[in-house]
Amino acid sequence: MRVTDREEAARRIEALREAIRRYDYHYYVLDDPLVDDAEYDRCMRELEEWEARWPDLATPDSPTRRVGGQPLDSFSKVIHRRPMLSLANAFGEGDLRDFDRRVRAALPGEEVEYVCELKIDGLAVSLRYENGQFVQGATRGDGVQGEDITQNLRTIRVLPLRLREPVTVEVRGEAYMPRKVFVRVNREREEAGEATFANPRNAAAGSLRQLDPRVAARRGLALWVYAAVLEEEGAGGTAGRLRTHEEVLRWLETLGFPVNPVRRVCRTVDEVMAFLKEGERRRGSLPYDIDGVVIKVNDLRQQERLGATAKSPRWAVAYKFAAEQAETRVLDIEVSVGRTGVVTPTAVLEPVFLAGTTVSRASLHNEDLIREKDVRIGDVVVVQKAGDIIPEIVRVRADLRTGGEKPFAMPRTCPACGSSLVRLEEEVALRCLNPDCPAQIQEGIIHFVSRDAMNIEGLGEMIVAQLYQAGLIRSVADLYDLRREDLLPLERMGEKSVENLLQAIERSKENSLERLIFGLGIRYIGEKASRLLAAHFKTMDRLMAAGRDELLAVPEIGPKMADSLRAYFGQESARRLIERLRERGVNMTYRGEEAVVESPLTGKTVVLTGTLSSMGRKEAQEWVRRLGGRVTGSVSRNTDVVIAGENPGSKLEKAFQLGIRVMDEETFLSIVRQAGF
Numbered sequence: 001m002r003v004t005d006r007e008e009a010a011r012r013i014e015a016l017r018e019a020i021r022r023y024d025y026h027y028y029v030l031d032d033p034l035v036d037d038a039e040y041d042r043c044m045r046e047l048e049e050w051e052a053r054w055p056d057l058a059t060p061d062s063p064t065r066r067v068g069g070q071p072l073d074s075f076s077k078v079i080h081r082r083p084m085l086s087l088a089n090a091f092g093e094g095d096l097r098d099f100d101r102r103v104r105a106a107l108p109g110e111e112v113e114y115v116c117e118l119k120i121d122g123l124a125v126s127l128r129y130e131n132g133q134f135v136q137g138a139t140r141g142d143g144v145q146g147e148d149i150t151q152n153l154r155t156i157r158v159l160p161l162r163l164r165e166p167v168t169v170e171v172r173g174e175a176y177m178p179r180k181v182f183v184r185v186n187r188e189r190e191e192a193g194e195a196t197f198a199n200p201r202n203a204a205a206g207s208l209r210q211l212d213p214r215v216a217a218r219r220g221l222a223l224w225v226y227a228a229v230l231e232e233e234g235a236g237g238t239a240g241r242l243r244t245h246e247e248v249l250r251w252l253e254t255l256g257f258p259v260n261p262v263r264r265v266c267r268t269v270d271e272v273m274a275f276l277k278e279g280e281r282r283r284g285s286l287p288y289d290i291d292g293v294v295i296k297v298n299d300l301r302q303q304e305r306l307g308a309t310a311k312s313p314r315w316a317v318a319y320k321f322a323a324e325q326a327e328t329r330v331l332d333i334e335v336s337v338g339r340t341g342v343v344t345p346t347a348v349l350e351p352v353f354l355a356g357t358t359v360s361r362a363s364l365h366n367e368d369l370i371r372e373k374d375v376r377i378g379d380v381v382v383v384q385k386a387g388d389i390i391p392e393i394v395r396v397r398a399d400l401r402t403g404g405e406k407p408f409a410m411p412r413t414c415p416a417c418g419s420s421l422v423r424l425e426e427e428v429a430l431r432c433l434n435p436d437c438p439a440q441i442q443e444g445i446i447h448f449v450s451r452d453a454m455n456i457e458g459l460g461e462m463i464v465a466q467l468y469q470a471g472l473i474r475s476v477a478d479l480y481d482l483r484r485e486d487l488l489p490l491e492r493m494g495e496k497s498v499e500n501l502l503q504a505i506e507r508s509k510e511n512s513l514e515r516l517i518f519g520l521g522i523r524y525i526g527e528k529a530s531r532l533l534a535a536h537f538k539t540m541d542r543l544m545a546a547g548r549d550e551l552l553a554v555p556e557i558g559p560k561m562a563d564s565l566r567a568y569f570g571q572e573s574a575r576r577l578i579e580r581l582r583e584r585g586v587n588m589t590y591r592g593e594e595a596v597v598e599s600p601l602t603g604k605t606v607v608l609t610g611t612l613s614s615m616g617r618k619e620a621q622e623w624v625r626r627l628g629g630r631v632t633g634s635v636s637r638n639t640d641v642v643i644a645g646e647n648p649g650s651k652l653e654k655a656f657q658l659g660i661r662v663m664d665e666e667t668f669l670s671i672v673r674q675a676g677f
Contacts, residue, residue, distance in 0.1 A: 006054065006057075009050055009053070009054045009057060010054075010057055012050060013047065013050045013051065013054070013057050016043055016046060016047040016050070017047065017061075017062055017063060019043055020040070020043055020044060020047065020063040021063065021160070021161075021162065021256075022034065023035055023040055023043070024063065024157055024158075025160070025256055026633060032633035032634070033621065033631065033633060034632075034633060036621070036625055036630075036631065044063065044064070047062070047063065047064055048064050051064060060133070060161070061133050061134065061161040061162040062161075063161070065154070065161070075147035075148055075149060075209070075211075076147070076148045077141075077145055077146070077147065077148070078126075078136065078138035078141075078145065078146050078147065078148045079144065079145050080126060080138070080141075080143070080144060080145070080146060081170060081229065082170070082229050083143050083144050084124060084126060084140045084141075084143045084146070084172065085143055085308055085311060085312055085313055086143065086311060086312055087294065087312055087313070087316055087317060087318040088311075088312040088316075088317050088318070089317070089318050089319075089320050090295075090317045090318065090319045090320070091319075091320055091322075093273060095317075095319075096269060096272065096273070096276075096295070096317070096319060097269055099295070099317045100112075100269045100272075102314070103297060103306065103314070103315065106305070106306055106314070107302055107305070107306070110302070111267075112267075112297060112298075112299075112302070113244075113265055113266065113267055113297070113298035113299065114265070114266045114267075114272055114295050114296060114297060114298060115244075115245045115246050115249075115263060115264070115265055115266075115295075115296050115298045116263060116264050116265075116266055116272055116275040116276070116279075116293050116294070116295050117226060117260060117262075117263045117293065117294045117296070118260055118262050118263070118279060118286075118290045118293060118294075119290055119291055119292040119293055119294050119318055119319075119320075120174040120176050120224050120260070120288060120289070120290060121176065121199075121200065121201045121288075121289035121290055121291040122174040122175050122176030122177070122200070122201055122204045122205075122288075122289070123139065123140075123174065123175045123176070123201070123204050123205045123208055124139070124140040124172070124173075124174055125137055125138065125139060125140070125149070125153060125172070125173055125174070125175050125208075125223075126138045126139075126140070126146065126170060126171075126172055127153070127159070127170065127171045127172075127173065127225070128170050129163055129167065129168060129169050129170075129171070130168050131166045131167075131168060132162055132163040132164075132165060132166035132167055133161070133162055133163075134150075134153075134154070134159070134160065134161045134162070135150075136148065136150050137149055137150045137152075137153035137154075138150075139208070139209075147209070149208050149209070151213040151216075152207070152208045152209075152210060152213050152216040153175070153208070154213070155213055155216045155217035155221070156175065156221050156222065156223050157222075158222055158223050158258045159223050159258075160255070160256040160257060163255045163256055163257075164254065164255050164256050165254075165255055167255070169228055169229065169230070170228070170229040171225050171227070171228050171229075171252065171257065172225065172226060172227040172228070172229070173223055173224055173225035173226055173227075173257075174223070174224050174225075174226065175204055175208055175221055175222070175223050176200060176201070176204050176221065176222055176223070176224070176288055176289065177200040177201075177203045177204040177207065177219065177220070177221055177222070178200075178220070178222055178287050178288050179200060179287055179288060179289065180287065180616075181219070181220040181221075182197070182199075182200040182203055183390065184220075185197065185203060185219060185220075186203075186390070188524075188526060190338070190342060190344065190365070190429070191338055191339070191340045191342060191523070192340070192523065192524060194427070194428070194429075195365075195366075195428050196365055198392075199289070200288070200289050201289065203219070204219075204221055207219035207221055208221070214556065214558060217556070218556070222258070222288070223258055224258055224259065224260045225252055225257045225258065225259055226249070226259070226260070226294075227245075227248070228248050228251070228252060230242065230248070230300075242300065243299065243300060243301070244298045244299055244300060245296050245297075245298050245299075245300065245303070246263075246265055246298055248300070249263070262279070262282075265298060272295055275293065276293050276319055279293050279321075280321055283321065290321070291320060291321055292318055292319045292320040292321045293318075293319045293321075294316060294317075294318050294319075295316065295317050295318075295319060296315060296316040297315040297316070302315065303315040324354060324384060324385075325354075325382050325383065325384045325394060326352045326353070326354045326359075326382070326383055326384075327352075327380055327381070327382055327383075327397065328349045328350045328351075328352040328359075328380070328381065328383060329349065329350045329378065329379065329380050329381070330347050330348070330349060330375060330376070330377055330378060330379045330381055330393075331348045331349065331350060331377070332347075332348040332377055333345050333346070333347055333348070333364065333370075333375070333377055333408045334346050334348055335410065335411060335415055336415075336439070337414060337415065337416045337432055337437060337439035337440060337443070338439075338440070338443055339440055339443035339444040339446075339447050339521050340431070340440070340521070340523055341431045341432040341433060341434075341437065341440055342429045342430070342431050343410070343411070343414065343415075343421055343429065343430045343431065343432060344363060344364075344365065344366070344429070345363075345364040345365070345366070345367070345370060345408070345410065346361050346362065346363050346364060347361065347362045347363075347364055347375065347381075347393060348360070348361060349361060349362060349381075349383065349391075352383065354383060354384070354385060354391070359383060359385075359391045361391065362383055362391040362392055362393050363390070363391075363392070364393070366428045366429050366430070367410045367428075367430065368428055370408060370410075373393060373395065373396060374396055374398070375393060375396055375408065376396070376401075376405040376406055376407050376408060377405060377406040377408055378402075378404055378405035378406060379396050379397070379398075379401065379405050380396075380397040380400045381393045381394075381395070381396050381397065382394045382395050382396075382397065410430055414432035414434065414437060414439075415439075416432070416437050416438050416439030416440070417432065417434050417436070417437040417438060417439070419432050419433065419434040419437065435573060438468065441468070441474065441475065442464055442465060442468050444476065444521050445459075445464050445468075445473060445475075445476055445479070446459075446461055446464050447519065447521045448476040448479075448519040448520070448521065449464070449476075449479070449508075449519075450519075452515075452518060452527050453515055453516075453518045453519030454508040454511055454515055454516065454519045455504075455508065455511070455515065456479070456501075456504045456505055456508050457500075457501075457504045458497065458500055458501040458504055459479075459501065459504070459505075462492075463490070463493075463501075466490050466491065467482075467490070470486075470490070472486050475577060475580075476519070476520075476577070476581070477577055477580035477581050477584060479505055480505060480509070480581070480584035480585070480586065481584070482502065482505065484498055484499075484502065487501065487502070508586075509584070509585045509586050509587060510587055511586075511587060512534065512587070512589075512590055512591040512592070513534040513538075513539070513540060513543075513587065513588060513589055513590040513591070514527075514530045514531040514533070514534035514535070514590065515530070516540070516581070516586065516587070516588070517530040517533055517534055517540075517543070518530035520568070520574075520577075522564055522565060522568045523564045523568070524560050524561045524564045525561060525564065525565065528556070529556065529557060529561060532554055532555060532556055532557065533551075533554060533557070533565075534590040535590060535592075536554045537590075538589060538590045539588060539589050539590070540578060540582075540588035540589075541588070543565075543569075544569045544575070544578065546565075547566075548562050548563070548566055551565055551566070597626060597627060597628065597675045598628060598675075599627040599628055599629075599671055599674070599675050600627075600671055601624060601627040601628055601629035601641065601671060602627065602628030602629065603628060603629075604628075604629045604630070604640035604641050605629070605630050605632055605638055605639050605640045605641075606624050606629040606630065606631050606632070606639075606640065606641045606642075606643060607631070607632055607633070607634065607635050607639050607641070607642045607643070607651060607655075608620055608621065608624075608631065608642075608643050608645075609635075609642060609643070609644050609645070609648040609649060609651035609652055610644050610645035610646050610647050610648035610649065610652070611645045611646045611647060612643075612645040612646075612665050612668075613645065613646065613665065614665065614669060620643070620668075623668075623672050624643075626675075627671060627672070627675055629641070634651070635651045635654040635655050635658065635660065636658075637658060639655070639658070639660050640660070640661065641660070641661050641662075641663055642655040642660055642661070642662050642663070643662075643663045643664075643665070643668050644662055644663070644664060644665075645665055
C-alpha cells in the first residue's frame with residue numbers, strides 16, 4: 001500500500017512532538033537537558049512548518065500550542081468533581097503530636113506511616129486529563145467551585161499537555177513562580193513604573209488570573225503536583241493498584257508530571273520533626289518559596305477511613321514555618337534614578353542578620369507604599385525577605401516611637417539633574433523625563449555593558465561613574481572612542497586592566513544583533529524579546545523601519561512592546577545613537593548562534609553536576625557550547641569531563657568509578673577567561 005504524503009506528515013509531526021515533549025521534561029522537570037537550544041529550536045520550527053502545511057493535523061496537545069488563544073472576557077466557573085479541601089494547620093511540635101494522637105486513636109492497633117512533602121507557597125490548581133490529554137485546569141476557589149484557567153495553565157512548560165499513558169484522571173498541584181523569575185518580573189515592573197508584586201505567591205496568582213494568556217506565558221511559572229483524584233471510572237490499570245500516597249506520587253512521575261523529590265516516608269513523629277527541621281534549614285537555599293511541610297497518612301485506605309470534616313481532611317496537616325523576621329531601625333531614606341527615569345526610594349537600615357545574610361537596605365518601591373506603611377526616618381521596623389530574597393519592611397513599630405522620627409516626602413525634582421518629576425497616567429512611580437539626566441545615562445550605560453547585553457567585562461558601576469565624572473562618556477557610543485591614555489589616569493586602572501577593558505570593548509563590536517537591541521534598554525524589551533526581534537528582522541535597519549503591524553506579527557511581541565519600539569526608533573536621538581554605533585564598527589546584523597572558540601573543552605563531551613556558585617545551569621551549558629564542548633545529561637564511558645559544583649550527587653561518584661576527568665568550578669572559569677570571554 002502506497003504511503004500518502006499526509007501519512008508521512010502525520011508520522012513526522014508525531015515524532016517531532018514526542019521528541020519535544022521528552023526534551024521539555026528533561027529540561028524543565030529533571031534539569032537534565034538532552035539537546036542544546038539550537039537543536040530544540042530547530043525541532044520546534046520544523047513542527048510549526050509541518051502543522052502550517054497540514055493544519056488538520058494540528059492538535060490541542062501539540063507543543064506549539066503552549067501559548068494559544070485570544071484574551072478572554074472573563075473566567076468561567078468550574079465545579080470540582082471532589083472538593084479541594086483546605087488543610088488544618090500545625091504551628092509547633094505540640095500541634096503535630098496532637099495530630100498524630102488523633103490519627104492513631106482513630107486507627108487503633110494499626111501501623112501508621114506519614115509522607116512529608118514541602119508545602120509550596122503558590123496557587124492551588126486542579127488539572128483534568130481525559131485519555132491522557134490535558135482538557136481543563138481550574139483554581140481552588142472556595143474548594144467547591146473554582147475558575148477555569150486552562151489557557152493560562154497551558155503556558156507552564158513543565159505541565160504535560162499529553163501524558164505517557166492514556167488515563168483519565170484529575171491531578172492536584174501548586175503553580176508557583178520561581179524566586180529567580182520573581183526578581184526579574186519585579187525589576188521589569190519597577191522599570192515600567194508598575195506596582196511590584198509583594199511576593200512570589202501573589203505574582204503566581206496574578207499571572208494565572210490574567211485574561212490574556214500571553215501575559216501568563218511571559219511570567220515563567222512552574223508547577224509541582226502532589227495528588228491524584230482516583231475515581232472509580234478512571235482507576236483502572238496502574239492507578240487501580242495503588243495503595244499508598246507515595247505510590248501515587250511515583251505513578252504521577254511515570255506519567256510525566258513534575259513531582260517534588262524533596263519528600264520522605266516517616267514512621268514516627270520524631271522522624272517527621274527531623275524532616276521539618278531539615279526543611280526549615282534548606283528553606284533559604286531552595287529556588288522556590290515554601291511556607292511549611294505537609295504531613296499525610298501514607299495508606300490510602302486509612303485516609304478513606306479517617307475521612308474529613310466539612311473543611312479539612314483528618315489524615316493530613318500543614319505544619320507552618322514562622323516567617324523569619326527581625327527588627328532594626330531606619331537610618332535614612334534615599335532615592336535613586338533608574339535607567340528608565342523611575343525614582344525609587346530605599347530605606348537605609350541598621351545592619352541586621354536575616355535569613356542567612358546581613359540586610360542593610362530595603363526598597364520602599366514608591367511614594368504610595370511609604371504613605372501606606374507610614375515609614376519615617378528613625379522608626380524601628382520589622383523586616384523580612386519577600387520570597388526569602390528581597391528585603392522588605394513589613395510594618396512599623398509605632399509603639400516604640402519617641403517623637404523624634406522624621407516623616408519622609410518624595411522629592412519634587414530629580415535628585416540627579418533637578419528636572420521636575422512627573423507621575424504618568426496609570427503609573428504609581430515618579431519619573432524623570434529628562435533624556436540627558438546623568439543618573440539615567442549612567443544606569444543606561446551599566447545596562448548596556450552588562451553580561452546579558454553587550455557583555456563588556458571590566459566596566460562595573462564604579463568605572464562607569466569615573467568615566468562619566470571625567471567627561472569621557474555621555475552615551476554608550478562614547479565607549480568605543482575610549483583610548484589607553486583616557487583610562488590609565490583613573491583609579492584602580494593599571495596597564496593590564498586597561499588592556500583587558502579595551503579588548504573587551506573591541507570584542508563587543510562583534511556581538512550578534514540581539515545583544516545590541518537588549519543593551520539599548522528600550523522599555524518593555526527584555527532579553528527574550530530582543531532575541532525574537534533579531535531573529536525575525538535580521539538587521540537593525542529592518543527593525544527600525546518596521547511598522548506596528550510588522551512588529552505585532554513577531555511571536556510574543558504585544559501592543560505595548562510594539563508601541564515602545566516605534567516610539568524609541570522614532571526619536572532623532574535614538575537614530576543618531578544607532579548611526580554613531582554603526583560608524584564605530586558595532587555589528588548591526590543577526591548572527592544566529594555565537595561562534596565557538598578553541599579551548600581544552602573543544603570536541604569533549606561534558607556533564608554538569610551540582611550547583612555552580614557563579615552562574616546558572618543554562619549559562620554554564622552555553623559557555624561549554626561556546627568553548628566547543630557538547631553537554632549531555634548523564635555520565636557514561638563516552639563522557640570526557642564532569643564539571644562539579646556544590647552537592648554534586650551520583651554523577652560525580654560515577655565519574656570517579658569510570659576514571660573520568662573531574663573539573664571544579666574555578667578550573668572551568670579559568671578556561672572561560674583564557675578563551676577571552
